[in-house]
Amino acid sequence: MEPLQDHTIAFSGLKDGEHAFRFILEQPFFDASGEEEWEGGNVTVDVTLDKSASLLVANMHATGTVTLRCDRCNAPLHFPLNGKQRQIFSLSGEEQMDDDELVSLDAREHSINLTHYIYECLRLALPIRHVHAPGQCDPEVEKVLSKLIVEHEPTPDPRWEVLKELKHEGPKPKR
Numbered sequence: 001m002e003p004l005q006d007h008t009i010a011f012s013g014l015k016d017g018e019h020a021f022r023f024i025l026e027q028p029f030f031d032a033s034g035e036e037e038w039e040g041g042n043v044t045v046d047v048t049l050d051k052s053a054s055l056l057v058a059n060m061h062a063t064g065t066v067t068l069r070c071d072r073c074n075a076p077l078h079f080p081l082n083g084k085q086r087q088i089f090s091l092s093g094e095e096q097m098d099d100d101e102l103v104s105l106d107a108r109e110h111s112i113n114l115t116h117y118i119y120e121c122l123r124l125a126l127p128i129r130h131v132h133a134p135g136q137c138d139p140e141v142e143k144v145l146s147k148l149i150v151e152h153e154p155t156p157d158p159r160w161e162v163l164k165e166l167k168h169e170g171p172k173p174k175r
């Protein structure tokens with residue numbers, strides 16, 4: 001799915017050396033991402049593009065917040081994002097073994113679309129499991145959850161009881 005914003009850099013007219021670009025990711029980007037867990041956000045992506053005769057090196061730095069759903073209470077969670085990623089494009093026009101970091105561009109290309117790489121940068125910066133900080137979950141859900149836990153407390157196994165008692169005693173004070 002193509003996002004509504006354009007993250008294309010026309011590099012053919014650029015001189016060799018470093019060039020800075022900034023992209024602002026807002027709601028349309030997250031809506032178009034196809035990632036169900038991304039509900040929205042506001043992220044600034046700073047790209048430093050280092051151009052040489054045969055390579056383009058794009059260093060991306062994404063900062064801001066992404067709105068996710070808490071895995072525990074399902075309420076919105078504003079996750080502070082700080083992600084960095086490097087992507088290298090070969091301009092030699094020769095077919096090279098592409099790997100995750102090096103992509104060969106066709107000799108006729110004069111621009112690169114970074115959308116895909118920006119997605120990757122964000123995806124890698126977000127944790128697989130995302131939950132609110134302790135005490136920050138939806139209090140209503142918290143109430144229901146604690147009730148459920150109490151109701152489903154299994155009949156204690158005597159062996160666990162012994163362990164629990166040990167735990168409650170805590171560490172012995174050092175003398």
Ligand SMILES: [Zn+2]
Nearest residue numbers: 070073132137
């Ligand atoms: Zn939560």
